[in-house]
Every structure is written in structure tokens, then in C-alpha cells.
Amino acid sequence: MELLENRIRKDGRIGAGNVLKVDSFLNHQIDVPFLSLLGEEFYRLYKDSGVTKILTIEASGIGVACLTAAHFGVPVVFAKKTHTNNIYADVYTSSVYSYTHQRSYDIVVSKQFLSPGDRVLIIDDFLAKGSALLALLSLIKDAGAEVVGAGIVIEKAYQNGGQIVREMGIRVESLARVASMTEAEGVRFC
Amino acid sequence: MELLENRIRKDGRIGAGNVLKVDSFLNHQIDVPFLSLLGEEFYRLYKDSGVTKILTIEASGIGVACLTAAHFGVPVVFAKKTHTNNIYADVYTSSVYSYTHQRSYDIVVSKQFLSPGDRVLIIDDFLAKGSALLALLSLIKDAGAEVVGAGIVIEKAYQNGGQIVREMGIRVESLARVASMTEAEGVRFC
Numbered sequence: 001m002e003l004l005e006n007r008i009r010k011d012g013r014i015g016a017g018n019v020l021k022v023d024s025f026l027n028h029q030i031d032v033p034f035l036s037l038l039g040e041e042f043y044r045l046y047k048d049s050g051v052t053k054i055l056t057i058e059a060s061g062i063g064v065a066c067l068t069a070a071h072f073g074v075p076v077v078f079a080k081k082t083h084t085n086n087i088y089a090d091v092y093t094s095s096v097y098s099y100t101h102q103r104s105y106d107i108v109v110s111k112q113f114l115s116p117g118d119r120v121l122i123i124d125d126f127l128a129k130g131s132a133l134l135a136l137l138s139l140i141k142d143a144g145a146e147v148v149g150a151g152i153v154i155e156k157a158y159q160n161g162g163q164i165v166r167e168m169g170i171r172v173e174s175l176a177r178v179a180s181m182t183e184a185e186g187v188r189f190c
Numbered sequence: 191m192e193l194l195e196n197r198i199r200k201d202g203r204i205g206a207g208n209v210l211k212v213d214s215f216l217n218h219q220i221d222v223p224f225l226s227l228l229g230e231e232f233y234r235l236y237k238d239s240g241v242t243k244i245l246t247i248e249a250s251g252i253g254v255a256c257l258t259a260a261h262f263g264v265p266v267v268f269a270k271k272t273h274t275n276n277i278y279a280d281v282y283t284s285s286v287y288s289y290t291h292q293r294s295y296d297i298v299v300s301k302q303f304l305s306p307g308d309r310v311l312i313i314d315d316f317l318a319k320g321s322a323l324l325a326l327l328s329l330i331k332d333a334g335a336e337v338v339g340a341g342i343v344i345e346k347a348y349q350n351g352g353q354i355v356r357e358m359g360i361r362v363e364s365l366a367r368v369a370s371m372t373e374a375e376g377v378r379f380c
Contacts, residue, residue: 029303030252030266032259058249062220063256063266069222070260076220076253113219 001041001175005189007034008154008176014183019100026153027060027125032067038175039068042123042151045173046072049148051121053077053114055140057096057107057132064153065123072121077114079107079136092142094135099128107135114143122150127174130161137170149173157190191231191365195379197224198344198366204373209290216343217250217315222257228365229258232313232341235363236262239338241311243267243304245330247286247297247322254343255313262311267304269297269326282332284325289318297325304333312340317364320351327360339363347380 013021025031051072056065057079065076079094082105091108098105114120122136133150140147149171155162157177166172177190203211215221241262246255247269255266269284272295281298288295304310312326323340330337339361345352347367356362367380 023300024302025265028267028270028300030256030259030268032256032266033263035256036260059252059268059270062249062252063268066220066222066225066253066256067260069220070226070257073223075215076222077218078220078249078253080218080249110213110218112214 001038004038004153004176008178008187012187014181014187018181020154020156020178020181020187022154026064030063032063035064035067036070038064038153039071041175042068042121042173043071046121046149046151049121050119051148053118053120053145054123055079055109055114055120055136056123057081057136060126061124064125068121068123068151075113077109079109079139082106082108092139094138094142096135097131099131107132107139109139109143111143114140114145116144118143118145119148120145121148123152124150125153126156127152127154127161127165127172128156128159130159130164133161133165137165137168151175154178191228194228194343194366198368198377202377204371204377208371210344210346210368210371210377212344216254220253222253225254225257226260228254228343229261231365232258232311232363233261236311236339236341239311240309241338242307242309243311243335244313245269245299245304245310245326246313247271247326250316251314254315258311258313258341267299269299269329272296272298282329284328284332286325287321289321297322297329299329299333301333304330304335306334308333308335309338310335311338313342314340315343316346317342317344317351317355317362318346318349320349320354323351323355327355327358341365344368 152174155174181187342364345364371377
């Protein structure tokens with residue numbers, strides 16, 4: 001999506017550890033009118049998929065998920081992060097490994113909010129090695145719900161998360177796919 | 191706001207420790223079209239206040255903040271929770287005491303995203319003893335920005351947070367004000 005690629009070129013910064021910082025519009029400050037345009041694009045891509053619910057993960061997925069859901073007219077459910085290892089009877093639980101923080105944490109969703117009748121679209125801000133996305137897919141599977149696909153704002157296509165999930169037969173639509181990024185050459189898109 | 195009071199009567203549950211659970215529409219599952227109506231009401235209340243930015247706190251404030259900001263056409267900034275005590279040079283920091291979890295945590299906002307020229311509307315899902323709201327006000331003050339007021343979805347009016355903040359001369363608009371709640375009698379509004 002050219003609009004997004006241009007915005008990343010303009011406002012994205014490459015930080016220490018080859019991190020792409022887009023916190024001026026995506027995940028600390030949220031440019032709401034702009035993210036609503038991204039949501040409209042996800043709607044265009046998935047409008048015929050019978051989406052009944054959007055699933056994301058706290059905290060940085062919530063903004064784009066809500067601004068996407070507004071186009072679909074469906075609810076958002078966000079998986080909550082927890083550092084306790086308790087397994088509660090009333091939640092679905094899955095484990096995410098954070099490469100940024102080099103540790104695992106669990107995510108949970110109340111069983112009330114994912115059901116066999118649901119057709120779920122996953123929305124998230126980033127896809128890199130796919131740990132969070134795989135964990136969300138596991139929650140949907142546990143609930144007996146159906147996944148219609150994933151909508152990702154920025155995919156780091158030089159990492160293998162997108163490939164793993166697509167090879168599972170899951171539709172993944174990323175609005176920007178980063179081929180490479182270096183401080184010297186900036187961000188290059190696929 | 192009658193629409194909200196009716197929804198709380200219908201879907202709110204009073205849990206252990208006198209907690210009002212509204213996670214079916216507000217802070218775990220998010221009823222996006224409904225929260226957009228709440229956002230429209232915040233817009234009606236604050237549309238003449240020259241709001242340039244909406245400030246909230248992760249994670250449960252982000253949904254309603256984004257769906258309010260969509261009416262104003264302004265960005266959202268969400269304060270991030272951190273459990274480290276490091277004070278970074280590039281962030282404003284403030285401390286919140288959580289009565290639910292009985293411990294303190296810090297919240298931070300990058301200095302890039304709050305400036306002296308900003309007229310800030312705080313949006314949050316709950317107001318009880320006011321610890322989070324006071325911490326957000328402190329961040330705004332540190333930034334030299336101006337607060338135009340706070341928009342709260344549910345105020346527990348039998349606790350004193352709202353009174354403390356209003357006595358500071360800050361405008362606080364709560365869409366539902368709970369006077370009392372018990373398992374026997376349910377929720378009563380002011």
C-alpha cells in the first residue's frame with residue numbers, strides 16, 4: 001500500500017538492534033484518521049469473508065483493530081498478556097515468545113468471546129517471526145472458531161513468520177512488506 | 191447517558207471484590223459500533239474545546255480513545271505501563287497506584303508526543319480513586335501542555351477520584367456515574 005510505504009519512509013526510524021520505530025503514527029502515538037484508512041483497506045481485502053469478529057493482542061494492536069472493525073461493524077477482542085502461568089478454566093491460553101524482550105509470556109482470551117460460530121480476522125501491527133500470530137491462531141483453534149485470515153500493517157518479509165503462516169494455508173495480507181532495512185540505505189519494500 | 195446505563199444494567203456483572211465487569215463490551219471484547227457512539231457523545235461535550243490530542247493509558251483505554259478521536263480527527267497518544275524504575279531522558283514519567291493489584295507502576299509518554307502547544311483531552315474507561323487520571327494529568331503538566339478535561343466511560347461516584355480532580359478545576363465528564371452496586375441490588379446510577 002503506497003500510502004503506508006510513503007509514511008514509513010517519511011516517519012519511520014531505524015533504531016538500535018535494527019528495530020523499525022513507527023511510534024509517531026502506529027504504536028505509541030496513533031494517527032487515527034490515517035489508521036482508519038488502513039482499516040478501510042483491510043475491509044476492502046476481507047469484506048467478502050463473512051468476518052464476525054476481529055482478534056488482536058494488547059496493547060499496540062488495539063488501535064488499528066478498532067479502526068478496522070469500525071468499517072466491518074463487528075466487535076474486537078484483544079488477547080491479554082499475562083506473566084502468571086496459571087491456567088484458568090474460563091480462558092483460552094497460548095504462549096508467545098518475544099524476541100525483543102527474550103522471554104515468553106502467555107496470552108489469554110475469555111472463552112465467552114470466541115465461539116465455534118465465529119469467523120475471525122486477526123489484525124496486528126507487526127509480523128516478523130510470527131510468534132504472536134501463531135499464538136492467536138492457536139486460541140482461535142482452541143475455541144473451534146474459523147480464521148478467515150490475518151491483516152498485518154507491517155511485515156518484515158526478511159523474517160520467516162509470514163512464510164510459516166502462509167504455508168499453513170492461512171491468508172495473510174500485509175499492507176507494507178519490508179524487504180530490508182539498514183541505517184545506511186533506509187527501508188526497502190518488496 | 192441512558193444508552194450506556196442500560197447497557198451496563200444488561201451486560202455488566204458484579205464480580206468478586208465488588209468489581210464491575212463490563213468486559214463483554216468495553217475492556218476485553220470491544221463493541222466497536224457502540225463505543226463509537228460513546229465517542230460521539232464525548233465529541234458533543236468537548237467539540238468547542240480546541241482539542242488537538244487525546245491521551246489515554248494502555249491497554250483498556252485505547253479502544254474508546256481511538257473511537258473518540260475518530261470524531262475529533264486528532265491523534266491518540268497512549269501512556270505505556272512500565273515496571274522498571276528507570277527514568278529515561280526522552281520520556282515523561284508518572285506513577286500510578288493500582289488498588290486492584292495493590293502495587294505501583296510507572297507510566298511513560300515519549301516527549302515527542304506531548305508539547306506545550308497541545309490541548310489534551312484525557313479519555314479512559316474507568317474513574318474510581320483517580321490514581322491513573324492524576325498520573326496522566328501530571329504527564330500533561332510536565333509537558334507544558336494544556337488539559338481541556340477528561341472523558342470517562344464509567345465513574346464510580348462513591349469513590350473520591352472524580353471529586354479530587356474536579357476540585358482541581360479540571361472538567362470531568364463521565365457518561366455513567368455509579369452511585370452504588372451490590373450483588374443483591376445491582377448497579378444504581380447517580
